[in-house]
Amino acid sequence: MRKIAKLFSFMVILASLSFLMVTQVFATGLFSENQIPKMTSKTLPSGIVSASSENAITPAWLAFDGNSTYDGDGYGGWGTPQKTGWLAYEFPNPKVINKYVMSHSNQWRETLPKSWTFEGWNGTAWNVLDSRSNITDWVSYTVKEFTFNNTNSYSKYRINVTENNGSVANTNNLIIVELQMMEGTQSTPITLTATGGDAKVDLSWNVVAGATNYTVKRSEVSGGPYTTIATAINGTSYTDTTVTNGKQYYYVITAVNTGNEIGISNDATATPHGTVTLPITLTLTATGGDAKVDLSWNVIAGTTNYNVKRSEVSGGPYTTIATGVNGTSYTDTTVTNGKQYYYVVTTVNTGNETGISNEASATPQGTVTQPPAETSGRAILTIIMDTGLEKEFDLSMTEVNSFIAWYEAKAAGTGTAIYAIDKHNNNKGPFTSRKDYVVYGKILSFEVNQYE
Numbered sequence: 001m002r003k004i005a006k007l008f009s010f011m012v013i014l015a016s017l018s019f020l021m022v023t024q025v026f027a028t029g030l031f032s033e034n035q036i037p038k039m040t041s042k043t044l045p046s047g048i049v050s051a052s053s054e055n056a057i058t059p060a061w062l063a064f065d066g067n068s069t070y071d072g073d074g075y076g077g078w079g080t081p082q083k084t085g086w087l088a089y090e091f092p093n094p095k096v097i098n099k100y101v102m103s104h105s106n107q108w109r110e111t112l113p114k115s116w117t118f119e120g121w122n123g124t125a126w127n128v129l130d131s132r133s134n135i136t137d138w139v140s141y142t143v144k145e146f147t148f149n150n151t152n153s154y155s156k157y158r159i160n161v162t163e164n165n166g167s168v169a170n171t172n173n174l175i176i177v178e179l180q181m182m183e184g185t186q187s188t189p190i191t192l193t194a195t196g197g198d199a200k201v202d203l204s205w206n207v208v209a210g211a212t213n214y215t216v217k218r219s220e221v222s223g224g225p226y227t228t229i230a231t232a233i234n235g236t237s238y239t240d241t242t243v244t245n246g247k248q249y250y251y252v253i254t255a256v257n258t259g260n261e262i263g264i265s266n267d268a269t270a271t272p273h274g275t276v277t278l279p280i281t282l283t284l285t286a287t288g289g290d291a292k293v294d295l296s297w298n299v300i301a302g303t304t305n306y307n308v309k310r311s312e313v314s315g316g317p318y319t320t321i322a323t324g325v326n327g328t329s330y331t332d333t334t335v336t337n338g339k340q341y342y343y344v345v346t347t348v349n350t351g352n353e354t355g356i357s358n359e360a361s362a363t364p365q366g367t368v369t370q371p372p373a374e375t376s377g378r379a380i381l382t383i384i385m386d387t388g389l390e391k392e393f394d395l396s397m398t399e400v401n402s403f404i405a406w407y408e409a410k411a412a413g414t415g416t417a418i419y420a421i422d423k424h425n426n427n428k429g430p431f432t433s434r435k436d437y438v439v440y441g442k443i444l445s446f447e448v449n450q451y452e
């Protein structure tokens with residue numbers, strides 16, 4: 001048999017390393033309940049209500065009484081004859097307000113605020129936290145919500161109206177029926193991981209409290225601007241397959257609650273990579289047996305299974321005789337003794353042949369049962385020649401064994417072509433020695449019949 005080792009290529013996938021750029025972003029969108037209690041007076045149950053001016057029947061604290069009625073049935077809001085002015089609430093303790101809400105009833109839309117600033121008192125001055133202008137689309141019995149970024153705490157906040165919606169001659173020309181203030185709650189930090197694969201980038205992140213789903217955004221530049229590539233993702237992973245190997249991508253994901261983005265992740269980057277080739281040797285060995293050839297080879301990491309191929313000619317072409325072979329050996333029993341076969345084995349990864357072994361060859365051989373060597377007794381040796389002629393010799397077992405040893409040696413390619421058999425006293429005559437010479441190539445078969 002022949003053993004030829006050669007190198008072959010084996011495909012492995014190298015995943016790119018990902019790294020994280022952690023940029024914590026303050027998340028807005030989740031808010032507390034109204035932080036102002038239902039007021040029953042200017043200072044009860046807590047805090048202090050104030051305003052630039054007010055009408056006696058519509059004092060400022062009515063804007064915090066929990067009642068949004070402002071019509072012929074009652075005037076549950078702050079009203080002032082002035083066209084502009086401010087309305088404030090001072091908390092007993094500082095708050096970080098990020099949202100305020102105003103209510104509207106069904107009358108006197110022209111008295112509602114059109115332009116204003118929302119401000120926090122820092123002890124010496126009002127800091128403008130939010131500015132609005134040209135707000136004219138008030139809808140009856142519908143609240144308006146305003147959110148803004150603010151990380152500072154203030155005890156006292158106010159809305160400072162600089163323009164109403166046109167009222168000039170009503171009893172009250174500026175009305176705020178109800179005003180609520182909410183704190184922003186910071187959502188769970190979102191840690192995004194990006195891992196490059198072959199023509200893909202796998203993203204994963206942590207669960208964010210309050211999120212109903214997630215949006216995936218991508219940029220080819222660190223820090224953005226980002227383009228949304230997937231929305232309404234449930235779960236905490238996503239695979240981007242719209243990528244080009246070798247190109248670096250930057251991702252962020254945002255947590256979404258009922259349509260609002262309530263948090264954003266760090267910027268994570270990855271570069272998808274194609275497969276690369278590493279040399280690994282698959283060495284095949286073939287051993288001939290009786291009506292079989294045993295094949296064995298070494299383990300190749302990452303290989304799902306192996307295919308075995310055979311040819312009756314060195315170098316192929318090969319015919320696949322076994323597929324999906326697990327383990328590292330195979331026995332071919334579809335062989336004929338005395339015939340030489342040539343084999344290769346291929347590695348298979350998820351259905352694809354990824355590598356090939358050396359060619360190994362073997363010739364299956366029948367086994368020869370050796371008769372026990374008799375050293376005593378006598379036997380009749382009958383030799384049948386290719387002409388059909390039979391020759392009989394009455395010999396000692398030692399002589400018979402000697403003949404058999406010559407025959408086997410000659411069959412294996414060594415020894416003389418002719419063997420001399422002593423005829424002893426058979427066919428008596430006036431001779432001191434009589435021998436019969438038999439030619440190996442003329443022997444068809446022989447048999448030994450021991451009789452003593």
Ligand SMILES: [Ca+2]
Nearest residue numbers: 062067076177
């Ligand atoms: Ca009210």
